[in-house]
Amino acid sequence: VPRDSHDALAPYLDRFVDSDGMLAYLDGNSLGRPLKATAPRLAAFVEQSWGGRLIRGWDEDWMGLGERVGDRIGASCLGAAAGQTVVGDSTSVLLYKLIHAALRLRPDRRVIVAARDDFPTDRYVVAGIAEERGLELRWVESAAHVDEIAHDVALVLLSAVAYRSGYLADVPALTRLAHDSGALVLWDLCHSVGVVPTELDAWGVDLAVGCTYKYLNGGPGSPAFAYVAEALLPELRQPIHGWLGTDRPFEMGRAYEPADGIRRMLSGTPPVIGMLAMHDMLDLIDEVGLAAIRQKSVALTQYAIELVDARIPDAVLATPRDAGRRGGHITIDHPAFVDAVPRLWEQGVLPDFRAPDGIRLGLSPLSTSYDEVEVGVEAIARAI
Amino acid sequence: VPRDSHDALAPYLDRFVDSDGMLAYLDGNSLGRPLKATAPRLAAFVEQSWGGRLIRGWDEDWMGLGERVGDRIGASCLGAAAGQTVVGDSTSVLLYKLIHAALRLRPDRRVIVAARDDFPTDRYVVAGIAEERGLELRWVESAAHVDEIAHDVALVLLSAVAYRSGYLADVPALTRLAHDSGALVLWDLCHSVGVVPTELDAWGVDLAVGCTYKYLNGGPGSPAFAYVAEALLPELRQPIHGWLGTDRPFEMGRAYEPADGIRRMLSGTPPVIGMLAMHDMLDLIDEVGLAAIRQKSVALTQYAIELVDARIPDAVLATPRDAGRRGGHITIDHPAFVDAVPRLWEQGVLPDFRAPDGIRLGLSPLSTSYDEVEVGVEAIARAI
Numbered sequence: 066v067p068r069d070s071h072d073a074l075a076p077y078l079d080r081f082v083d084s085d086g087m088l089a090y091l092d093g094n095s096l097g098r099p100l101k102a103t104a105p106r107l108a109a110f111v112e113q114s115w116g117g118r119l120i121r122g123w124d125e126d127w128m129g130l131g132e133r134v135g136d137r138i139g140a141s142c143l144g145a146a147a148g149q150t151v152v153g154d155s156t157s158v159l160l161y162k163l164i165h166a167a168l169r170l171r172p173d174r175r176v177i178v179a180a181r182d183d184f185p186t187d188r189y190v191v192a193g194i195a196e197e198r199g200l201e202l203r204w205v206e207s208a209a210h211v212d213e214i215a216h217d218v219a220l221v222l223l224s225a226v227a228y229r230s231g232y233l234a235d236v237p238a239l240t241r242l243a244h245d246s247g248a249l250v251l252w253d254l255c256h257s258v259g260v261v262p263t264e265l266d267a268w269g270v271d272l273a274v275g276c277t278y279k280y281l282n283g284g285p286g287s288p289a290f291a292y293v294a295e296a297l298l299p300e301l302r303q304p305i306h307g308w309l310g311t312d313r314p315f316e317m318g319r320a321y322e323p324a325d326g327i328r329r330m331l332s333g334t335p336p337v338i339g340m341l342a343m344h345d346m347l348d349l350i351d352e353v354g355l356a357a358i359r360q361k362s363v364a365l366t367q368y369a370i371e372l373v374d375a376r377i378p379d380a381v382l383a384t385p386r387d388a389g390r391r392g393g394h395i396t397i398d399h400p401a402f403v404d405a406v407p408r409l410w411e412q413g414v415l416p417d418f419r420a421p422d423g424i425r426l427g428l429s430p431l432s433t434s435y436d437e438v439e440v441g442v443e444a445i446a447r448a449i
Numbered sequence: 450v451p452r453d454s455h456d457a458l459a460p461y462l463d464r465f466v467d468s469d470g471m472l473a474y475l476d477g478n479s480l481g482r483p484l485k486a487t488a489p490r491l492a493a494f495v496e497q498s499w500g501g502r503l504i505r506g507w508d509e510d511w512m513g514l515g516e517r518v519g520d521r522i523g524a525s526c527l528g529a530a531a532g533q534t535v536v537g538d539s540t541s542v543l544l545y546k547l548i549h550a551a552l553r554l555r556p557d558r559r560v561i562v563a564a565r566d567d568f569p570t571d572r573y574v575v576a577g578i579a580e581e582r583g584l585e586l587r588w589v590e591s592a593a594h595v596d597e598i599a600h601d602v603a604l605v606l607l608s609a610v611a612y613r614s615g616y617l618a619d620v621p622a623l624t625r626l627a628h629d630s631g632a633l634v635l636w637d638l639c640h641s642v643g644v645v646p647t648e649l650d651a652w653g654v655d656l657a658v659g660c661t662y663k664y665l666n667g668g669p670g671s672p673a674f675a676y677v678a679e680a681l682l683p684e685l686r687q688p689i690h691g692w693l694g695t696d697r698p699f700e701m702g703r704a705y706e707p708a709d710g711i712r713r714m715l716s717g718t719p720p721v722i723g724m725l726a727m728h729d730m731l732d733l734i735d736e737v738g739l740a741a742i743r744q745k746s747v748a749l750t751q752y753a754i755e756l757v758d759a760r761i762p763d764a765v766l767a768t769p770r771d772a773g774r775r776g777g778h779i780t781i782d783h784p785a786f787v788d789a790v791p792r793l794w795e796q797g798v799l800p801d802f803r804a805p806d807g808i809r810l811g812l813s814p815l816s817t818s819y820d821e822v823e824v825g826v827e828a829i830a831r832a833i
């Protein structure tokens with residue numbers, strides 16, 4: 066297959082674990098594949114670190130793991146200087162904390178802007194908070210539809226890459242627009258982290274959250290990360306006052322006093338085992354570089370679009386053709402897809418189905434070959 | 450050592466991973482030791498389940514894992530029928546959710562009872578909620594000091610076993626006392642689950658939360674569990690409206706609608722890798738039986754008390770001598786302990802230090818030998 070033979074990143078495909086009878090994995094944007102290094106990493110952790118060091122591991126290594134892995138993600142993927150990113154909890158819980166924290170920073174404003182095309186958990190969490198606090202939730206269709214932010218807005222919650230359409234928002238421009246009206250921004254980076262270069266510090270982003278089991282290959286349900294711009298940290302208060310959000314948890318003090326730094330975002334004990342696997346992908350991202358990853362990502366999605374245009378001409382592309390407005394996945398719609406996807410899965414071709422009639426092709430650049438894209442689109446064309 | 454040779458549970462000691470240069474691990478109540486089965490379990494998961502099944506794993510296995518492991522913990526350790534226990538989030542986050550949920554169920558009452566000797570995260574989380582909502586927090590010294598509950602109390606939050614003293618509360622009696630006044634109870638089972646037989650259903654407990662990395666050996670930072678009595682589930686609403694708390698998350702519906710069952714306690718994606726290790730200890734608990742585990746636990750703590758009385762007579766026992774009021778650990782106080790503990794750790798004797806002057810000896814029955822208790826107490830006696 067000529068394209069793979071010309072792909073400078075093709076040799077990295079071999080770093081990932083092989084999968085049972087799979088012809089094309091087109092869902093690396095939903096659950097990244099494990100690297101071959103990950104199983105021995107976890108086994109060694111159990112035997113040497115947990116089993117060998119036992120309770121000593123907290124002092125020696127684990128207590129600051131959420132901050133250290135956060136700093137790694139910040140440096141490798143987010144353009145975030147150290148001390149602003151932390152790993153712990155799920156995306157949903159971190160969204161809840163950050164939305165509450167943002168609202169405390171804008172106590173005189175009673176409006177939140179959010180997008181109807183955003184991932185369900187973002188919409189549900191923010192709607193729950195708005196209802197509980199009697200705030201107005203002002204819906205926009207998508208990040209592409211935001212051209213003004215009113216002066217009564219406390220917070221703008223948007224995704225950098227839309228989970229269904231793959232639309233890549235203009236994060237710096239929308240952040241400026243929000244700031245011009247005195248609003249804060251909270252960017253959901255679940256579908257962009259590790260695949261789209263991001264410069265949170267340079268763009269002046271206030272708050273961000275993201276997932277580690279997609280392009281960071283942390284494994285099913287690995288914990289999420291939160292970013293808080295350094296300037297906001299001293300004032301930031303989140304509502305779940307757990308002991309691990311304090312500076313000296315083992316002093317077991319009388320009252321909660323939030324830690325000075327990003328640790329104040331934490332509540333419970335660091336989910337250590339859940340933070341291990343992502344190290345392998347972060348190592349690989351550092352080896353390859355995010356610019357080269359993005360370059361292959363754009364080429365893969367472009368190739369997928371060309372194949373769809375040629376082989377499934379009556380499918381409707383829900384994703385921008387402009388590569389500058391496109392993340393790492395594409396979605397195509399066709400009424401026959403709802404019946405086709407189960408058959409594709411049986412054949413070992415694994416895209417996502419997205420109701421009502423979408424197939425989402427997630428092309429994680431380091432683990433996806435051009436051949437897989439071709440096999441996948443051909444299989445979809447035959448299945449309908 | 451005669452005591453170990455007469456211990457019917459001694460053969461199980463060999464099921465646990467050996468530790469570097471350790472003479473006595475007296476902290477299994479803080480971080481349980483891994484079983485030898487755990488490293489291969491995690492490696493096999495990465496290669497076969499995550500790597501082999503990829504996104505298919507969600508449908509085939511993982512999506513309901515929090516409920517299935519919850520049911521296992523409920524059946525093996527809590528006296529809880531299926532459908533009331535779920536694993537996910539940290540203890541701190543689950544406390545936050547359950548306290549909010551309880552307050553919604555008692556909207557006309559504005560008092561929460563909590564204990565000053567409770568674990569910091571319990572005190573911090575409940576104080577944060579009370580402050581945010583303008584509720585009265587009525588402190589008692591400890592669960593031992595609760596002899597009446599006023600009719601203005603919405604919720605009583607207590608630990609079944611106190612983290613420092615090891616005091617085992619009379620859970621059924623205090624639950625009845627609270628109910629007689631129309632209050633709900635939320636029991637923190639972190640220091641009792643897996644070591645003290647518990648009958649949540651029979652005792653009429655409303656809500657409970659607990660940890661899986663102590664006597665359930667789930668590994669550092671493994672996720673916690675929540676219990677909600679079946680009768681309360683239909684009305685129960687927790688504040689973090691994540692997509693995984695709905696019945697059909699992959700429908701990606703317009704609005705949050707809590708799942709019918711215990712899944713409504715969840716918010717984010719199930720922390721799958723974090724839920725794996727505890728299976729090995731649950732298997733072992735089922736093999737041995739909780740009654741036999743409790744029997745050895747009582748004998749171990751009794752033996753430790755006898756040794757302390759004989760060898761460190763000026764230490765003050767902070768733990769009840771009545772075995773019926775004692776959990777799986779004991780705490781002894783002595784002004785010299787603050788300096789002694791670092792030296793003990795260097796020797797490979799690992800108790801916990803608990804400020805201001807306590808040594809806590811946590812004796813996880815399946816992984817702790819009588820010999821270790823003796824070695825540990827002798828080392829403490831020599832160190833002061």
